[in-house]
Amino acid sequence: MYARSSTIHARSSAVERGIAYIHDTVWPALTGLDGYIGLSLLVDRQTGRCIATTAWESEQAMYASRPVADQHRDRAAQILGGSPTVDEWEIAALHRDHRSSPGACVRVTWARVAAENVDRAIDAFRLATIPALEELDGFCSASLMADRDSGFGVASVTFDSSDALRHNREALDELELVTVRDAGAEVLDSCDCDLVLAHLRVPELV
Numbered sequence: 001m002y003a004r005s006s007t008i009h010a011r012s013s014a015v016e017r018g019i020a021y022i023h024d025t026v027w028p029a030l031t032g033l034d035g036y037i038g039l040s041l042l043v044d045r046q047t048g049r050c051i052a053t054t055a056w057e058s059e060q061a062m063y064a065s066r067p068v069a070d071q072h073r074d075r076a077a078q079i080l081g082g083s084p085t086v087d088e089w090e091i092a093a094l095h096r097d098h099r100s101s102p103g104a105c106v107r108v109t110w111a112r113v114a115a116e117n118v119d120r121a122i123d124a125f126r127l128a129t130i131p132a133l134e135e136l137d138g139f140c141s142a143s144l145m146a147d148r149d150s151g152f153g154v155a156s157v158t159f160d161s162s163d164a165l166r167h168n169r170e171a172l173d174e175l176e177l178v179t180v181r182d183a184g185a186e187v188l189d190s191c192d193c194d195l196v197l198a199h200l201r202v203p204e205l206v
Contacts (some may be wrong), residue, residue, distance in 0.1 A: 001054070001088065001090070001091040001147055001203075002046040002056045002058065002059050002088065002091060003053050003055045003062075003088070003089045003091050004053065004062055004069065004077075004086065004161075005083070005086070005087050005145075006053075006069075006073050007050070007081075007084065007085045008050045008076065008080045008083070008085075009171040011048060011051075011080065011081045011082070011148045012048050014081050014182060015048060015050065017080075017186075018050060019043065019050075019196055022052055022076060022197065023081050023130075023197060024167065025075075026076065030065070030069070030072075030150045031054075032167070033064075033065050033068065034056055034064065034177065035056045035057040035061020035065075035177050036054065036055075036057075036201070037057055038054070038199045038201045039052065039053065039199050040053045040197055040200050041197035043193055043194050044191050044192065044194075047191065049110065049204050050080060050082075051174075052073075053200075054069065055202050066159065076191045077087065077105060081102060086169075087147070089145035089154070090145065090147070090148065091145050092125070092146045092153070092205070093122060093125050093143060093146075094134055094141070094202050094204060095134075095142050095194075096140070097141060098140060098141075099198075100141065100160070101160065101175075103162070104140060104194075104198065105158070105162040105192060105195065106157065106165075106192070106195050107156070107157045107159075108155070108192075108193060109155045109187060109190040110154045110186055110187070111152075111153055111154075111155070111180065112152050112186050113185045114151055114184065115149060115150065116181065117151070117184050117185075118146055118148050120184070121183035121184070121195070124182045125142075125144045125179065126144075127174075128178075128179070129155075129175065129179050130142055132175050137164060137167065138161065138164025138165070138168065139157070139159060140158040140159055140161075141158045141170075143156050143202075147204050153185075156165045156173040157172065162192075165169070
């Protein structure tokens, strides 16, 4: 399974229009493409950061979707008032305790490891991080996406609500430190986002 994420730092006044465009236009346009298996949209309303991610059954399907995706991304960037950053990933791990509901909130963490340590980092996430996350109240799901060539990756942990994420923030911070140490990773950035659209149909990958 593969995924493409497009990140745009939007003007705060344009966020709701951007959400409407992605829901009403981008989502329906992508649904009919071969190999498409869903879309999610994360929004950090404090900073205006918007992260739209589409998932694909294969790397070939993801590549074939680029012309359509590029067109809609450009229009979304115009609406949101920011320049997009695009990353393409292998979906290395995904575990879903239960489906998310309206009001879900996501901790997103970007990190990098040496390319030769990518498998080690993925194993650490699957075998240690996910079981630890399952013990947290309000935990919904977790995923890890990676670029094996560069060692760049992003982990997302979804909770049922912003209150649940806030309640678990200290435990998340401690778990991140352990994961980083065990995987030999460097954390590059992190943010907490509202899960605005959740239509990914990626199967369990652990």
